[in-house]
Amino acid sequence: MQEGSIYVLRIGHRPRRDVRITTHVALVARAFGAAGFVLEGGEENLKSVRKVIGHWGGTDTFSIRAVSDPKRFVREWKKDGGKVVHLTMYGINIGGESLESMQHHGPVLVVVGAGKVERWYYENSDWNIAIGNQPHSEVAALAIFLDRLSGGLELSKGFSDAKISVIGSEHGKNVQKRLP
Ligand code: SAM
Numbered sequence: 101m102q103e104g105s106i107y108v109l110r111i112g113h114r115p116r117r118d119v120r121i122t123t124h125v126a127l128v129a130r131a132f133g134a135a136g137f138v139l140e141g142g143e144e145n146l147k148s149v150r151k152v153i154g155h156w157g158g159t160d161t162f163s164i165r166a167v168s169d170p171k172r173f174v175r176e177w178k179k180d181g182g183k184v185v186h187l188t189m190y191g192i193n194i195g196g197e198s199l200e201s202m203q204h205h206g207p208v209l210v211v212v213g214a215g216k217v218e219r220w221y222y223e224n225s226d227w228n229i230a231i232g233n234q235p236h237s238e239v240a241a242l243a244i245f246l247d248r249l250s251g252g253l254e255l256s257k258g259f260s261d262a263k264i265s266v267i268g269s270e271h272g273k274n275v276q277k278r279l280p
Pocket residue numbers: 186187188189190211212213214215216217229230231232233234235236237238239241
């Protein structure tokens with residue numbers, strides 16, 4: 101755990117149903133500046149994320165791991181001095197003081213659910229934050245939260261070990277491939 105860094109914990113992954121969404125949660129975490137992604141579940145669910153990191157970069161700067169006991173992970177995170185934000189439509193709408201105090205605190209663990217989230221997470225998180233109080237998606241909620249937390253700066257971040265990267269262009273596709 102690094103000072104000031106952001107990690108994302110995805111809980112409740114349902115192996116058949118959530119495969120694509122969980123991959124998208126991990127890719128949003130990576131693209132929007134988080135330092136790591138933690139998944140409740142088996143290592144096999146991280147295969148496609150590892151593949152993307154291998155091509156697009158982040159091997160050294162974006163860590164991924166699977167855990168079987170996410171509550172224990174949260175407890176240890178807090179014991180080590182980290183803060184926990186649970187994203188939920190039932191929380192306090194994002195903005196204001198809570199956002200400021202999250203920006204000024206040490207490492208932040210962002211928890212996103214899949215199906216019904218256990219009450220334990222509501223009670224053991226430092227903040228329960230809503231991205232609006234309407235039901236939508238963990239992918240959308242995470243992207244907006246990370247963007248607000250980092251003030252938009254994360255979008256210009258690159259990965260120095262990328263084998264393939266995009267040079268943004270007005271028309272068409274400009275892709276740069278690094279020779280092995
Ligand atoms: N019905 C579930 C419950 O009661 O917890 C939520 C399921 S929702 C499809 C999956 C995840 O998306 C939630 O656990 C939460 O992390 C996120 N999410 C959905 N809408 C949200 C919102 N308006 N604000 C923040 N997070 C949201």
